Amino acid sequence: VPGSLAAGKYTGSVVINSAYTLVATTVPVTLTVAAIPTPVMTSVANAASYATGGVSPGENIVIFGTGVGPADLVKATVVNNVFPTLVGATRVLFDGTPAPVLYASAQQTSVMVPYGVNGRTSTSIVVEYSGVQSAPVSQAVVATVPGLYTLNAQGTGPGAILNHDLTVNGLANPEKRGSFIAIYMTGEGQTDPGGADGVVIPPVLSALKHPVLPVTVTIGGIDAPVLYAGSAASLISGVMQVNVTIPATAPTGTQPVVVTVGTTKSQSGAGAATVVVQ
Numbered sequence: 508v509p510g511s512l513a514a515g516k517y518t519g520s521v522v523i524n525s526a527y528t529l530v531a532t533t534v535p536v537t538l539t540v541a542a543i544p545t546p547v548m549t550s551v552a553n554a555a556s557y558a559t560g561g562v563s564p565g566e567n568i569v570i571f572g573t574g575v576g577p578a579d580l581v582k583a584t585v586v587n588n589v590f591p592t593l594v595g596a597t598r599v600l601f602d603g604t605p606a607p608v609l610y611a612s613a614q615q616t617s618v619m620v621p622y623g624v625n626g627r628t629s630t631s632i633v634v635e636y637s638g639v640q641s642a643p644v645s646q647a648v649v650a651t652v653p654g655l656y657t658l659n660a661q662g663t664g665p666g667a668i669l670n671h672d673l674t675v676n677g678l679a680n681p682e683k684r685g686s687f688i689a690i691y692m693t694g695e696g697q698t699d700p701g702g703a704d705g706v707v708i709p710p711v712l713s714a715l716k717h718p719v720l721p722v723t724v725t726i727g728g729i730d731a732p733v734l735y736a737g738s739a740a741s742l743i744s745g746v747m748q749v750n751v752t753i754p755a756t757a758p759t760g761t762q763p764v765v766v767t768v769g770t771t772k773s774q775s776g777a778g779a780a781t782v783v784v785q
Contacts, residue, residue: 556654576611607705720769
């Protein structure tokens with residue numbers, strides 16, 4: 508069985524006999540078995556804001572390193588509305604519990620932190636690729652790590668924000684004061700009802716989950732009334748949608764959006780996610 512062979516070069520031959528030849532043909536065969544390098548984690552970050560530090564239950568994180576997945580990126584295939592815990596021969600374990608995997612690649616792999624870490628002070632993370640495990644990395648567990656997704660997928664600039672007509676907000680498509688916008692984020696922490704690892708939230712009212720801790724929002728430094736904060740329907744549990752009304756007194760133009768869950772703010776200052784106000 509090739510999978511049980513130690514790394515190295517193996518040689519042999521295949522003898523081919525045929526009724527149409529008088530002499531059998533011998534074909535030399537060489538099999539090279541390469542060793543799987545040990546995965547090495549270099550950092551763990553919020554997949555929306557790219558902030559490093561503690562992790563929260565249900566948070567979408569990205570793990571950077573070497574050998575933390577296959578050479579070519581492999582995306583998860585959802586089966587029965589649940590994301591798998593094995594993608595591209597890659598698993599990520601939190602205290603031994605496999606996490607739902609969104610995608611895996613050699614230099615970065617993205618998963619959802621299992622809700623089971625809730626209440627712990629720390630968690631031990633191990634990346635496993637083709638059965639080879641990394642050294643464990645300990646991360647603090649915190650209640651919330653709010654991060655807003657951005658259009659550049661790097662945690663800064665225009666946010667992944669929809670206008671009231673479901674168009675993407677931007678310079679060419681600002682939203683009026685008094686209208687509502689939908690903000691997409693992760694890191695809200697434990698929910699009520701409790702989060703379900705890897706489950707895609709169906710678009711029905713009874714399936715929606717809400718963060719245990721309160722959610723507030725500012726736009727351009729002005730408090731924005733929160734209309735809804737909870738599950739993003741049709742997306743994986745751990746992605747939150749926040750609907751807010753743009754205040755009548757909000758400044759126009761490109762403005763920072765900051766979401767606070769409990770006492771923890773999303774990315775702010777020069778690195779804040781932004782919305783364009785008309």
